[in-house]
Amino acid sequence: MKILGLVGSYRKLGNTEVLVREALMSAAEMGAEVEMLRLTDLNIKPCKGCMACIFKKADCKIEDDANFFFSKIFEADGIILGSPIYIFGPVGTIKMIQDRFLQISTKIDKLKNKVGAIIAIGGAPGAEGTIMPGLASFFSFLGIPVVDQMLVYSHGPGEILLHEDAVEKANKIGRELVEALQDEQAKTKYIEGSGVCPMCHQNFLVLKEGVLECGLCHIKATPKIEGGKLILEFGKTELKKGEEIQEAIADHIKNLSETGVKYIKLKDEIDKRKEKYRNFPVKEVKPYS
Ligand SMILES: Cc1cc2nc3c(=O)[nH]c(=O)nc-3n(C[C@H](O)[C@H](O)[C@H](O)COP(=O)(O)O)c2cc1C
Structure with missing residues (x-):
């Protein structure tokens, strides 16, 4: 059993890294083989949006460390994603690699039977922004169920070690990953409270046309007022979707490939409409020009 810890922060032995290491230590104590990958060590270039990986099922032509990263993901049974909050969300190192996820769309079978966990660290409560849904989207797209998550706060590198409860929680996350991998049912059992998307x-609930739904997964919730409090209930069908995230990702990829067929048919008309913008004489600013 292999557990991979991903560290989004540049800081060596910073808060993210020490908590990821703590989780890896407890997983190792339970017999797992553990590895840590610092995302700042990778050279990851931006996705060019060419869609060749989806429309032509072609390998990505960008030469960087993305394939190495994905080989590590395929190899791992459990993945811990660690990130500090940077300006109201996950660090850019994580988003850069996430933007490349489409290139493994022909290989989603290699993502089956894995589990994930999230370790997030902010400076102080109040500026979390999109950190948790942002990190959850990493696993959602890969169709990997998250078995536990944590969000704690500290400023200086490694200062989180003074918070024993945070260290304990990270330790528990490592153990839970191993337990989830040993027990088929534990993989999807983490559903925390009634107000949380299954x-x-x-x-991360948004109000859309009078209906509350998860902003990430589009799962709908029925709101009820009980004792003056708002309670959210996810119906049985919606709860079932929580166990079918691999199917959801396969559907999404299929829908994406269909957009290519539609685009080819409309391309001439789109090109005609682009003409006006191509001919607009705007000065294109280049760095230091
Ligand atoms: C560029 C930068 C932006 C930050 N933005 C936020 C923020 O928006 N919200 C927050 O709670 N903390 C923010 N922080 C604080 C870090 O999340 C915090 O110091 C964290 O412990 C760093 O983890 P690390 O030691 O693993 O890098 C920011 C820190 C930096 C360096």
């Missing part, structure tokens, strides 16, 4: 386990 698929991504976030309370």
Whole structure:
């Protein structure tokens, strides 16, 4: 059993890294083989949006460390994603690699039977922004169920070690990953409270046309007022979707490939409409020009 810890922060032995290491230590104590990958060590270039990986099922032509990263993901049974909050969300190192996820769309079978966990660290409560749904989206897209998550706060590198409860929680996360991998049912059992999406386990709910739904997974919730408090209930069908995230990702990829067929048919008309913008004489600013 292999557990991979991903560290989004540049800081060596910073808060993210020490908590990821703590989780890896407890997983190792339970017999797992553990590895840590610092995302700042990778050279990851931006996705060019060419869609060749989806429309032509072609290998990505960008030469960087993305394939190495994915080989590590395929190899791992459990993945711990660690990130500090940077300006109201996950660090850019994570988003850069996430933007490349489409290139493994022909290989989603290699993502089956894995589990994930999230370790997030902010400076102080109040500026979390999109950190938790942002990190959950990493696993949602890969169709990997998250078995536990944590969000704690500390400023200086490694200062989180003074918070014993945070260290304990990270240790528990390592153990839970191993337990989830040993027990088929434990993989999807993490559904925390009634106000949390059963698929991504976030309370990132948005009001859409009078209906409350998860902003990440589009799972709908029925709101009820009980004792003056808002209670959210996810119906049985919606709860079932929480166990079918692999199917959801396969559907999404299929829908994406269909957009290519539609685009080819409309291309001439789109090109005609682009003409006006191509001919608009705007000065294109280049760095230091
Ligand atoms: C560029 C930068 C932006 C930050 N933005 C936020 C923020 O928006 N919200 C927050 O709670 N903390 C923010 N922080 C604080 C870090 O999340 C915090 O110091 C964290 O412990 C760093 O973890 P690390 O030691 O693993 O890098 C920011 C820190 C930096 C360096």
